[in-house]
Amino acid sequence: xxxxxEEGLVTCRTCARVWPGMAEACGRCGxxxxxRDALSLQRVWAWWIAGVACYIPANLYPMLVTETLTSRSxxxxxxxxxxxxxxxxxxxxxxxxxASVFIPVVKFIAIAYLGLxxxxxxxxxxVGRMHLFEVIEFIGRWSMIDVFxxxxxxxxxxxxxxxxxxxxxxxxxxxxSVIFTxxxxxxxxxxxIWDYLPTxxxxxxP
Amino acid sequence: MxxxxxxxxxxxxxxxNCDLLHRAKPIAEGERxxxxxxxxxxxxxxxxAYSRALALSVAxxxxxxxxxxxxxxxxxxxxxxxxxxxxxxxxxxxxxxLVVVTVTSVAMILLVPLLRALLLAYALTPLALQHRAYTGAxxxxxxxxxxxxxxxxxxxxxxxxxxxxKVAGLARLNFGPxxxxxxxxxxxxxxxxxxxxxxxIWSALDEAEKKPRRQPARRVRQ
Numbered sequence: 001x002x003x004x005x006e007e008g009l010v011t012c013r014t015c016a017r018v019w020p021g022m023a024e025a026c027g028r029c030g031x032x033x034x035x036r037d038a039l040s041l042q043r044v045w046a047w048w049i050a051g052v053a054c055y056i057p058a059n060l061y062p063m064l065v066t067e068t069l070t071s072r073s074x075x076x077x078x079x080x081x082x083x084x085x086x087x088x089x090x091x092x093x094x095x096x097x098x099a100s101v102f103i104p105v106v107k108f109i110a111i112a113y114l115g116l117x118x119x120x121x122x123x124x125x126x127v128g129r130m131h132l133f134e135v136i137e138f139i140g141r142w143s144m145i146d147v148f149x150x151x152x153x154x155x156x157x158x159x160x161x162x163x164x165x166x167x168x169x170x171x172x173x174x175x176x177s178v179i180f181t182x183x184x185x186x187x188x189x190x191x192x193i194w195d196y197l198p199t200x201x202x203x204x205x206p
Numbered sequence: 207m208x209x210x211x212x213x214x215x216x217x218x219x220x221x222x223n224c225d226l227l228h229r230a231k232p233i234a235e236g237e238r239x240x241x242x243x244x245x246x247x248x249x250x251x252x253x254x255a256y257s258r259a260l261a262l263s264v265a266x267x268x269x270x271x272x273x274x275x276x277x278x279x280x281x282x283x284x285x286x287x288x289x290x291x292x293x294x295x296x297x298x299x300x301x302x303x304l305v306v307v308t309v310t311s312v313a314m315i316l317l318v319p320l321l322r323a324l325l326l327a328y329a330l331t332p333l334a335l336q337h338r339a340y341t342g343a344x345x346x347x348x349x350x351x352x353x354x355x356x357x358x359x360x361x362x363x364x365x366x367x368x369x370x371x372k373v374a375g376l377a378r379l380n381f382g383p384x385x386x387x388x389x390x391x392x393x394x395x396x397x398x399x400x401x402x403x404x405x406x407i408w409s410a411l412d413e414a415e416k417k418p419r420r421q422p423a424r425r426v427r428q
Binding site for chain 2: 001002003004005007009010011012013014015016017018019020028029030031068080084087089092095096126127130133137140141142144145146147148149150151152153154155156157158159160162163167169171172175176179182186190191193194
């Protein structure tokens with residue numbers, strides 16, 4: 001078991017071709033090459049902090065402002081989900097809660113865990129952490145559901161004085177939070193998980 | 207899959223996720239080669255992948271374009287009708303800082319899926335027709351793959367479902383043709399991505415660039 005780096009080579013993370021260690025760009029697909037991205041963790045944390053910072057106002061400010069003939073109501077992310085649940089649509093309320101609360105919070109925790117485990121040179125469960133990273137990359141985008149819901153509703157529900165829906169400031173904060181955390185996960189170089197593992201003679205498949 | 211230094215570099219695959227070196231071997235369609243250490247899928251060839259992915263990409267191109275010009279949803283309440291297109295939805299965040307949300311929504315729902323379909327069609331057409339690769343095909347394929355997480359068609363469709371439930375008590379809703387186009391589109395997007403084996407396409411592009419140029423006269427034609 002040897003890695004490209006041990007052989008003095010560098011792997012292109014886009015097309016999996018290997019090049020001599022000093023190559024700067026992949027000769028096949030043109031992607032920028034780096035044997036290990038030294039600034040990877042720094043970028044992960046920078047985007048992570050931006051994402052968490054945006055997530056706080058996203059939950060405090062209203063996401064939707066609904067105006068009808070008789071009333072005006074503002075609902076936050078969680079308040080909106082509770083409203084849906086009260087109408088009896090528990091399944092949909094659950095989708096909203098999972099996409100806008102569960103997934104972002106789990107993502108924040110998971111990225112922090114991955115970052116710390118690499119920083120502390122953890123040798124535990126590399127395969128598990130690798131899968132965690134793949135799951136995080138996959139589910140991150142699904143948080144955009146709520147932003148799209150706000151977009152659809154505020155375009156659709158414009159019924160002059162009868163009823164209208166406007167997006168609240170939380171829509172922007174939430175969209176930014178999702179985008180920043182996607183950047184955070186993208187900045188993470190998963191090869192760092194494997195670098196500190198001892199290359200054991202017995203680790204080759206029997 | 208032992209790696210020795212006398213293996214030509216072109217025959218090696220580095221795992222993009224853990225950097226372990228492997229020796230590339232042709233494998234049968236439908237089989238998968240995974241990284242020994244971290245189990246990342248390295249090669250997973252599919253039968254007729256290029257023509258299928260090409261057909262689906264062209265279908266996506268047509269669907270996105272058509273969806274923009276057709277009504278998406280229609281709402282009836284108290285005698286008032288409001289009919290919106292996808293563009294209205296994507297541009298609904300009117301003023302001020304919320305314009306940022308408008309721009310990203312338009313990009314994620316319409317522009318990025320459209321661009322990806324275009325780039326994939328450009329890169330895959332010569333492979334499906336067994337022609338020489340077009341200039342810039344590699345660039346097109348790389349950008350298409352990098353844009354993948356930012357194309358959010360299927361997420362938008364789920365968003366529609368949630369929105370429908372939210373207004374159900376307020377008004378009556380009708381689906382426009384663009385709504386059904388979007389449902390089909392998200393299914394196609396998933397099918398395209400499932401049928402693309404990155405490694406096979408990069409190798410195919412390598413091969414396709416070696417082919418002699420056919421009908422050089424064509425290049426002169428305006």
